[in-house]
Amino acid sequence: MTLKRKIIISAVFFLVLNIFLIAFVISPLFLEVKEISRDFPTQKQNLAVLEKEFENLQKFKKIWPEISPDLENISHLFIDDPEVPIDFKNFWKEAASDSEIYLEMFPAHLPQTVDTYPWPSSAFKFTSVGSFSNLLSFLEKLQSSDYLIKIRDLNITRLTEAELRSPEFKQFSLGDTKATILIKVYTE
Numbered sequence: 001m002t003l004k005r006k007i008i009i010s011a012v013f014f015l016v017l018n019i020f021l022i023a024f025v026i027s028p029l030f031l032e033v034k035e036i037s038r039d040f041p042t043q044k045q046n047l048a049v050l051e052k053e054f055e056n057l058q059k060f061k062k063i064w065p066e067i068s069p070d071l072e073n074i075s076h077l078f079i080d081d082p083e084v085p086i087d088f089k090n091f092w093k094e095a096a097s098d099s100e101i102y103l104e105m106f107p108a109h110l111p112q113t114v115d116t117y118p119w120p121s122s123a124f125k126f127t128s129v130g131s132f133s134n135l136l137s138f139l140e141k142l143q144s145s146d147y148l149i150k151i152r153d154l155n156i157t158r159l160t161e162a163e164l165r166s167p168e169f170k171q172f173s174l175g176d177t178k179a180t181i182l183i184k185v186y187t188e
Helices: 003-075 086-099 132-143 161-165
Strands: 102-108 121-130 149-158 177-186
Touching (some): 086 102, 086 121, 086 132, 121 132, 132 149, 132 177
Antiparallel strands (some): 102 121, 121 177, 149 177
């Protein structure tokens, strides 16, 4: 084997080795770097979002003792169980008694409408009889109650002579009013 042939074989060997290194080592490495660099802005943005969320969490931890009592008060605006609102019924009985009106309360069904409120609710229908001023007093108590309610319908009429003759309205007079109130009470 001559020197010229050794040089040619060595050159061919190094050329094949360089092609092999470029094709199977360097090229995939550059492709991987290119792919990682393409994902870099997304990763940077995700990191910024996480940092902001962490910062907000730290702020929330600082203000939690201040807002905790307010959140507890807000949770009391809702009745606990839509099936058995005992505290709610007791409140209405007491408010009616304080306002000196006769009150009957019934569960009601509201038509399905698009409601913009995200909370579940229960509907009740009240029938009350008493003087107009006492009825207004009752409505004020309704408005300022600790429950989150929405009056859906209110119908107030004077008692007629025919109604006063019936046994259920015997204790009332001609100037008294009869009201039907349909309300929606929001639940937890």
